[in-house]
Amino acid sequence: MATQASSTAQQQVDIEETITRLESKKGVESVTVLTKDGRVIRTTATAKQSEVHGKLLSKLARDAADIVEELEPQDELSFLRIRTKRHEIMVALDHSYLLVVVQSPQKE
Numbered sequence: 001m002a003t004q005a006s007s008t009a010q011q012q013v014d015i016e017e018t019i020t021r022l023e024s025k026k027g028v029e030s031v032t033v034l035t036k037d038g039r040v041i042r043t044t045a046t047a048k049q050s051e052v053h054g055k056l057l058s059k060l061a062r063d064a065a066d067i068v069e070e071l072e073p074q075d076e077l078s079f080l081r082i083r084t085k086r087h088e089i090m091v092a093l094d095h096s097y098l099l100v101v102v103q104s105p106q107k108e
Contacts, residue, residue, distance in 0.1 A: 015033055015041070015042055016042075018031075018099070019031045019033070019042060019044065022101055023044060025103070027103040027104045027105070027106075028101060028102070028103045029045075029087070029102045029103055029104060030043065030044050030045035030049065030050075030100075030101070030102045031043070031044050031045075031099070031100070031101050031102075032044070032045055032050050032053055032054070032099075032100040032102075033097055033098070033099055033100075034053070034054050034057070034058055034097065034098040034099075034100060035058075035096065035097060035098075036058060036061075036062075036096060036097065036098065037058060038054035038055050038057070038058030038059070038098075039054060040054050041097070045102070053089075053100055053102075057089070057091055057098065057100055058098060060080065060091075061077070061080060061091055061093055061098055064077050064080055065077040065093065077093055078092070078093055079091065079092055079093065080093070083105060086104070087102055087103065087104060087105070088102070088103050088104075088105045089101070089102050090102075090103075
């Protein structure tokens with residue numbers, strides 16, 4: 001049980017360090033960590049923005065992962081990049097989590 005608690009504590013530290021590192025990058029507007037089903041674990045965005053991102057991007061990630069699996073059964077989706085005129089949204093997929101970074105492409 002102590003090992004699980006120290007592992008969870010280390011994961012929390014890793015999440016915080018990752019968010020801090022990403023936030024320091026030029027143009028980054030928000031960083032959000034989500035569960036696979038879209039629940040917000042940690043975010044630097046507004047509550048409303050996080051909720052919308054969680055709902056929509058988790059669905060998009062599931063759908064895209066299903067497409068990749070159907071096209072190439074031996075492969076798996078690890079990253080999505082969406083660029084609009086105003087933002088660039090990057091989604092890194094893990095077995096349990098999604099990491100969403102929103103940045104302004106004009107500030108690159």
